[in-house]
Amino acid sequence: MRIIFKKSYDADIGLFKHGFHAFWYMLLLVIAIALPYLVGEFLLGEFTSMLIWAVAGMGLMLLVGHTGQASLGHAAFLAVGAYTNVLFMENWGLPFLLSMPLAGLCAAFAGMLIAIPTTKLHGIYLAIATMAIGILSESIIVILEPWTGGVSGIFAPDIELFGISFNRYANITGMYWLYLAITVLILIGYRNILRSPLGRSFAAVRDSEISAQAMGVNIARTRTLAFAISCGITGVAGAMMGHFSGVFNNETFNIVISITLLLMIVVGGIGFIQGAFMGAIVIVFLPQAISFVRDIINGMTGGSSMTIPGLESGVFGAILVAVILFEPNGLWGRWLKIRTYFELFPFYRRDMFRRQKSYLKTERMR
């Protein structure tokens, strides 16, 4: 087991827990930057898409994982981000560097508007209320046709930065780097929140509202803030997604997307930033992997004969079931255990990772 000697308070306050972490994450970043030289156009497109999902996942993770507020309507905030970003660019001629943060702010504001009347809601009640809001937002997009283009949707213009044009199809490498930069920035901000009083008040609200209140934490304000930040991050992801798909309409941001987002962070590992990334990898690459396996099998069995309709989503669902049965704490939770295993080597016990029986208590006492 690695033992860390802390010599100053900075050791706890720092961005990374210790030097080893810093080293590994920096290495990861270097690989991420070099990625366009390592993979082809197709994979790069998928990695870009993964970054978008990871950002959206971070947004939701902040809310669900760190503040304990479930949301099943986050697609609505993706939509707010995507639409306002394009509107700012098209109508006001703002550059992407301004329109994207502004879009995030708009989404944050929308989140605040939702949070204020719903601060008394918990758990499943909040989930269903946000789900309703998500469903409503789909219709609201249609009603706001003059701005949103209604059901025919709107086209996202190319991003222009320093004279370079970023387009999903013409310049995917540029887009990837741009999105990587945005992702890293948000990641750092997120980590900063977690290690500061704000993050602690989020965790306090999650674990016990009563005692958070007794510590002087204003529950309503904290929850509203959490909603706002979460929705802001999600809104940025929406703006990114808008440029990535090039065109979008009301159906782009439906309830299934909200559910997928939640599914993603749970599979990734709830309560960990890394979980958002793990989840994004699963959401983006698992379906593709299934498709490739299917193509290979089809190739072996003599080409394109009968395809079973919906096989991919069936298999996807089954794999998710397996993942959750195997590790309810998500992939990152499992990784942590594996890491402990290696760190303890050779002092591990065979069934150290067997789950001790655990029991739940009602959440109907608030």
Add this chain to the structure above:
Amino acid sequence: MDALQLLVSGLANGCVYGLIAMGFVLIYKATEAVNFAQGDMMMLGAFVALGLTNEHYAHLPFVVAVPLTILIMAAVGYLMDAVLLRRTFGQSQIAVVILTIAIGFVFRFVAGVIWGHEPQSLESPLAGRDIRFGGVVLGLDEVFVIVVTIALTVGMYFFFARTKMGVAMQASSQNQMAAYYMGIPVKRVHSLVWALSGAVAAIAGILFASKGSIDPATGFLGIKAFAAAVIGGLGSLPGALLGGIIIGLVEPFSARYLGGDLARLMPYLILVLILVFRPHGILSQVQAKKV
């Protein structure tokens, strides 16, 4: 006259919602898990009934097919818990939510493979027969829905309030560890209630299929039923019925008298409004924690 007609059919629709919502509530009451696959279980129930009765498939008499369907779906519910959910026992509820969502994917896939994606109609003796009172038309299917739903709600209510098993189910949802301390076989109790909700889903499916046609996407109705359960106060059986009826009535009345976009949004607006003013539903099952 219009209003009366709207009332009657709104009531019938509301009862279908209420019936699916009851499935949610049963499971919530006994395990505090939320089964997002409830709508898909209803769909599966409808298809099993269709597969057993329709001429093109097994072509059994309806009276034989109905109990058989209920039995099959109860078994499906039981197995779902015993084989899958039991492994997440004691884990956070959100894992269960995701698990049931994923199971829903699989159910839709299976139904699509077996019965195809085209809408089909159940050859039900209840379908298409009307009873007329003056100007109001009441389908036999609707009468059945209303009667069955009310009977089931009352029955289940007393089961939970009065029988030892019912109270034990509630106990095991409130404190799993304490329930074990009392000698309640919590896992088996969970499986039982999943079987029960499978049976209820089958009944809901049969009645729903008698009112119209079904396809593998029918399960999405579960979302609205879930909203109904929450409006009523998740965990309350009368609440499920109440919530179902509220949504059932709001839909036709707003469609008739409001029209346009507002009508379409009404059920969800009502849901949000009710939650804003009664954060835990009308018949709230949530209590302030005493410290």
Add this chain to the structure above:
Amino acid sequence: QTQGVTDSEVIIGSNQDMSGPFAAFGAPAITAANLYFDEVNAAGGVHGRQIRLVVEDHAYQMPKAMSGLNKLVNSDKVFAMLLSLGTPMNIASFPLLENKGVPNINPLTAARQMIDPPSPIKFAGTSSYYDQMLTAVEYMKTEQGRTNVCAMYIPSDFGIEIQEGAVDAAEKLGIPFLAETKHKPDELDFVGSLTLLKSEGCDLIAVALGVRQVITAVATAKKIGWDDVKFLGASASFHTAIAKVPGGVTEGFYAAAGWSDLEARLGEPEVGAWVKKYSDATGEALPGTGALLGHSAAVLLVKALEAAGPDLTSEGFIAAMEGLSYEDKIANNTVDFSADDHQAADAIVISRVEGGSWAEVARID
């Protein structure tokens, strides 16, 4: 070297809904297309090339559709797209397809945008929802004496196009468009809407709803005793399931589409042969709408590949497409392209449910 073409193979992609809300169209379409390709491949393929159809299932979700598209175009490197489903998904795919010069053939949507604004790579199968409505409402007025037009629709691109068609038709004919109701795709209760429309005095209702919803709506109207109203759908409602509802619930429902139903034409040798082949392969008694469209598109693709000659390039293929003209016996329409007409079949067929089957009542070219 054109992408997706080798000496032995040509790869075709389809971005499809196989498990989402429109699986009822997507799944059988792919089945039928594959059946036809298997047949062609078994006979040696086209100019020695086997046709391979790669299908990605997006379940009608935009992000999945974008991933699928990326895979098909950038990883599988398809030569052409066939039968892709969903208006927004198709529109979103155009920039990439144009960039790579990949033709988009017969998408499974009758939205106007499939050929408008025009582009060399865009090809549509049949008349648009809008044209279907425009023509059908006129028919309903002249032949059925319907003068009070209304609409029930899902406010999606599909629904709004149909509603616009109905509104414009009414205006053109000088009859009133009285009222409309909007619906959600998961809505299954139409008592309120129908009583509203009834009180407004509608006698013709243009419907743009899901197949299951159409059945419920028509049945509900019957139930509340509203017998003197006619329902009219576009090609999305021209579905076998609607005709097959037991108890004659949907009797008298009208639908306008770019092809005619199979059932009445089972006697024709081509039709009979195909239906038998399809039934043998799938176990379904009668191929549905999706299957019919899938088959027609597959036939079209093979004909174009043949016409494009052994030296297959995108330009050559597009030129070959634009030169195609033939009778599609199965769909019972005429496929006819030209450089400025990228819509295969222009005919509009109006059919009605009679005795549990679709019967053609009019054909406007």
Add this chain to the structure above:
Amino acid sequence: MSLLELENVTLKFGGVTAVDDVSFAVEEGEVFALVGPNGAGKSTIFNLISRIYDPFAGDIRFQGQSLLDRQPYEIAGLGIARTFQNIELFEQASVLQNLLVGRHKHRKSNPVGEMFFTPFVRREEKRHRKAVEEVIDFLDLQPYREKFIAGLPYGVRKVVEMGRALAIEPKLLLLDEPASGLSVEETQDVAFWIEDIKKLMGITVLMVEHDMSLVSAVSDRVMALADGRMLAIGTPEEVQRDPKVIEAYIGSDDAEDAA
């Protein structure tokens, strides 16, 4: 002026009167104990002070100002900290993080600065860490600093709760059964701590406790409650000798034993 005054406070739950016309005052610098049989209304009085409940009648004043027009989260800001009878810690966080939440009212940074983790935020964090570290030293919590609450034994949690309340640096500390579940030795520790809290930190303590040995060891004044009403008030000895208290609470043969 007393630090905390309750004046004719009454609270009912349905038909039960949990607190019935109770008045008392806690003077600055004293340790004041509430005792009484189970269900007497002691915890309820704590909950009234921390504004979880609204009284039906009466007034609660802190430093002369009524608490009744304050929100629950403002109470800590005024300088009142509390612990809970059933332990309400932040389970999914470490001891250190729990204590740091106690520093919430001393926070001067704003969310935007925290997002960028400005040097100011870093300095503040160090300041909070230092303050918390002192509490950890005081309560001997060093071995548990990084441990998650979820795995701590009952007794340690009690201490952590006390530490979290101390991190607030309150003027008034409300302790609900600080020694329940603690062994004799640990109870002695608590007694020392309470003395230090009073003498060294100058914090006034209002405490509920059933362990009469602890009560008589540390408290200056004791009030006995039964059925929501005051039975007796006075020094620990006086109250323990009161026959009504003996009958309702202590039991006869134990009276001299505990004194």
Add this chain to the structure above:
Amino acid sequence: MSEPILRVDNLESYYGPVMAIRGVSVEVHEGQIVTVLGANGAGKTTLLKTISGIMDPEKGTIHLEGESIQGMEPDQIVRRGVIHVPEGREVFPLLSVEENLLMGAYTRNDKAGVRNDLEMVYGYFPILKDKARQAAGTLSGGQQQMLAIGRGLLAKPKVMLLDEPSLGLSPLLVKEIFTIIKRLNTEQGVTMMLVEQNAKVALDTAHHGYVMEIGRIVMNDKAPVLAASKDIQEFYLGVQEAGERTQKRWKKRKTWR
């Protein structure tokens, strides 16, 4: 000596990687009251939880009346007559007090007997009768403790595992509880395993005692012998030389961690 009704041999239990009890062996003879003393975190609760099946042991055996019960589901162990009154109450918060009590009798089928015992519990704790319809979650701390004990009594157990039964009870009630424990033991022959912080009363009540430290049994003897031991007196009974207390600003640590 006869075979003990409950025998624990060399038991080990873990919370994930944390070893909470390390090779504990305990014997409880029929009709005895055995107490387990130990500081915070010694593993007393873990021991009881492992016996009642709430936790799975990693190693070791547990025998009840000669039959091995380790690794069984808790409900089966209850059916064999072992009831556990847990630390920290663990009531069913939304059920009424009476429903809570009746859940204690879940494994019993003699309606009349249950009624009888219910009245007996109400006799012990009249306040519970007053609050029979109130939701258990709104009871005061001490009332919930009474409820937890009463619920355990309703199971009519052969062996009772009591984890800090006096927690949060008033001095009067503490005395009553121990009177009840003694009475059940002598009149109905219920075997008890008692974990208590209040070591004085526990040793007064028990026949035999074990002392646990950091997951191990470190002492084990007849209760009066333990009560007379110097270490026990100093660390568990708080007996000190007069006058020392007010001056002592430091304290002896009995263990290092």
